[in-house]
Structure formats: C-alpha cells, structure tokens
Amino acid sequence: FFFFKQKTAYEMLRSLVGSEMCIRDSLGGYCYGWSWFLSNDLQMFLFTPLLVFLLHKSSRFGKIACYVCMVASLAIGLFIAIWYHLRVNIPVPGAKNNSLNDYYNKFYSVPWTKFCVYTLGIVYGYMYKA
Numbered sequence: 235f236f237f238f239k240q241k242t243a244y245e246m247l248r249s250l251v252g253s254e255m256c257i258r259d260s261l262g263g264y265c266y267g268w269s270w271f272l273s274n275d276l277q278m279f280l281f282t283p284l285l286v287f288l289l290h291k292s293s294r295f296g297k298i299a300c301y302v303c304m305v306a307s308l309a310i311g312l313f314i315a316i317w318y319h320l321r322v323n324i325p326v327p328g329a330k331n332n333s334l335n336d337y338y339n340k341f342y343s344v345p346w347t348k349f350c351v352y353t354l355g356i357v358y359g360y361m362y363k364a
Contacts, residue, residue, distance in 0.1 A: 278348065
C-alpha cells in the first residue's frame with residue numbers, strides 16, 4: 235500500500251491538485267472566481283431549516299418572518315449602495331478600477347444582499363408545495 239500525507243487546507247489552496255475542493259468564505263480570497271457563489275449559497279442554506287420550520291408551524295408567521303428577512307436584505311443592500319456610493323457595474327474580480335472592486339466586493343459577492351432572492355425562493359417553494 236502507498237500512504238500519502240494528508241494535505242492541509244493551506245497546501246490544497248497553494249497547489250494545483252485539490253484546489254477544486256477549496257471553498258473559502260465570501261469575505262476573503264477565493265480558489266476560483268465563482269467560489270463566492272458556492273460559499274454564499276451554503277451560508278444562506280444554513281438559514282433554510284429555520285425558515286421552513288417557521289413556515290411549517292405557522293404559515294402566516296413563517297411568511298412574515300420570510301418577508302422581514304427579504305426587507306432586511308433589501309434595506310442592507312440599499313444602505314451599502316448609498317454608504318459606499320456604488321454604481322451598477324459589471325462585476326470583475328480583481329479589477330484594477332476601484333469602482334469595480336468596490337461594487338464586486340461590497341455589494342455583488344456578499345450573502346446579505348443575495349438573501350432576499352433566496353428567501354423568495356423558499357416562500358414560493360412552500361406555497362407551491364402547500
């Protein structure tokens with residue numbers, strides 16, 4: 235038998251072999267350009283059981299909780315856009331232009347601005363099933 239040394243997460247990130255297994259958080263660096271979406275999706279997925287539980291226990295209260303989450307996500311996105319004076323740009327990771335970097339890093343690739351759409355999907359999925 236051949237025994238191989240287990241690679242650490244740092245070694246996997248720095249090497250070509252195994253780098254596809256690395257998903258870093260949405261607030262740091264990325265192994266791949268699209269890994270921000272996978273980490274966002276996982277972070278939003280962690281809230282799904284709570285929202286589905288609330289919808290299951292009380293449809294009315296669950297929908298209200300989901301709508302509060304959606305309004306909070308929209309309000310946070312609006313606040314971020316106003317606070318940093320962001321304009322809509324084509325998101326380009328690692329762009330030299332500060333305006334593109336600000337939009338991508340502070341608005342486009344963070345989970346709290348995407349949570350509204352994710353929660354809307356939960357509500358529509360529940361309504362479809364019910």
